Amino acid sequence: MTVEGRAVVISARIGAGHDGAAGELTRRLSGLGFAVDRFDYLDLLPGRWGQRLCDAYHRELEIAPASWDWLLAAMGHAPLAGLARAVSALALPNLRKVLAPAPRLVVSTYPLASQALGALRRKGELDAPVAVYLTDPSVHRLVVSQHADLHIAPNDHAAAAVRRFGAPATEVARPVVAPEFRPALPGERDRARRRFGLATGERLALVVSGSWGVGEVEEITADVTATGVAHPAVVCGRNEALRERLTRAGVPRVFGWVRDMPALLRACDVVVQNAGGLSTLEALATGVPVITYRCLPGHGRANARVLDEIGLVPSVTGVAGLAQALSTARPSGLPAGADPAGLLARLAGMRIPEVPAA
Structure with a gap:
């Protein structure tokens, strides 16, 4: 070349x-x-x-x-x-x-x-x-x-x-977005779930909060569980203290830094995010619907407003709103x-x- x-x-x-x-x-x-x-x-x-x-x-x-x-x-x-x-x-x-x-x-x-x-x-x-x-x-x-x-x-x-x-x-x-972030092929979701130790018959909501694992992650996790609509799987990024707290609290699906994020995204049904950054784009490219909930102040809220306004990612408040969104979320793509x-x-x-x- x-x-x-x-x-x-x-x-x-x-x-x-x-x-x-x-x-x-x-x-x-x-x-x-x-x-x-x-x-x-x-x-x-x-x-x-x-x-x-x-x-x-x-x-x-x-x-x-x-x-x-x-x-x-x-x-x-x-x-x-x-x-x-x-x-x-x-x-x-x-x-x-x-x-x-x-x-x-x-x-x-x-x-x-x-x-x-x-x-x-x-x-x-x-x-x-x-x-x-x-x-x-x-x-x-x-x-x-x-x-x-x-x-x-x-x-x-x-x-x-x-x-x-x-x-x-x-x-x-x-x-x-890197080309590895793509929709799942037939049978790929169940293989990814087995790889990450996730049940194949559950509706899973992947909770993400950036590489630093910041924000109201524990509250988001509890609210997802309270809806009864989906089971949370939480990515803590490099925040080991958060990972330890969630594990001690009995949350069964907690991850630290995930090296194969494309596969984990394909294993899940919906993503709940709080900042509107890279993880959101990666999920959309993977064909997984995304919801904004309990977003970070500042740029997190500004991103949430824009993503909601342009119809790409809905922003919801309250457990009832979260439950509705988890039930009806549909992939939009990039x-x-x-x-x-x-x-x-x-x-x-x-x-x-x-x-x-x-």
């Missing part, structure tokens, strides 16, 4: 959504012939600033999750957004280093990285086209860089919001749209054929 040039993809290990999108974009761009270098924005910050930022975000979600409602609202105002842009500039010295030699394309999946790249474009220090890939269905001011050449949005609602914040060019694309890798390749000047929207 002819090498089409160097592409740089920058994400961040805050949750799994930014990295998940970056990983799949890297795979697709590599398939188009790019030599892709991928970096974590947090590692580009000086000293231990990156890890401290990640830890602070994680602790805030655990200890004071309600503060994220305030923070998201504040992001809509110029002073705090300006402060965030100033903080993003701390990565510029190391960012300049990883962008040498000059790439043909730069892609960001993380807001602070997008702001830092925008600063380089504004200063005339970066000639390569810059694209921002939006990982969430909702949009706040900080995800938009007015100096990026292209913003790729997962739905029309997000695209409209990006334009209101002054993005020069926006395209709607089908969300990127929304249609162009392949984002194709949009990126064309931004970099590659001539590739138009692929019909899926």
Whole structure:
């Protein structure tokens, strides 16, 4: 395969959504012939600033999750957004280093990285086209860089919001999900259930809460059980303390970090989620219906509103509403749209054929 040039993809290990999108974009761009270098924005910050930022975000979600409602609202105002842009500039010295030699394309999946790249474009220090890939269905001011050449949005609602914040060019694309996340083949669901020790005759609701296992997971689990409609199977991600608490409480189907999430999703009948992030997209791609319940404050609630508004994932409240949703949930699949890798390749000047929207 002819090498089409160097592409740089920058994400961040805050949750799994930014990295998940970056990983799949890297795979697709590599398939188009790019030599892709991928970096974590947090590692580009000086000293231990990156890890401290990640830890602070994680602790805030655990200890004071309600503060994220305030923070998201504040992001809509110029002073705090300006402060965030100033903080993003701390990565510029190391960012300049990883962008040498000059790439043909730069892609960001993380807001602070997008702001830092925008600063380089504004200063005339970066000639390569810059694209921002939006990982969430909702949009706040900080995800938009007015100096990026292209913003790729997962739905029309997000695209409209990006334009209101002054993005020069926006395209709607089908969300990127790894190809392993696909609907079950005949007999595959029962094989997956036996593999994970799940009963084949039960209606199972998979409770997910991101890679960190944050939010009202224990309450969600209890409410699913109280409905009598489905039995909960809970994924705790890297939150071992949560896993231990649920196990001690007698919840029979509790998982930690799951390496084969596609198979576990295919084993279940419905997903109950609280953030509207990567797990939601993976479930939709797998053909499993998704419900939002007891969502996280801040971006979790913003995502839930958008997903409900566009008819992709219903957001419900109360045990009665949960019971109704668990009974009637139907798969919707991922929304249609162009392949984002194709949009990126064309931004970099590659001539590739138009692929019909899926």
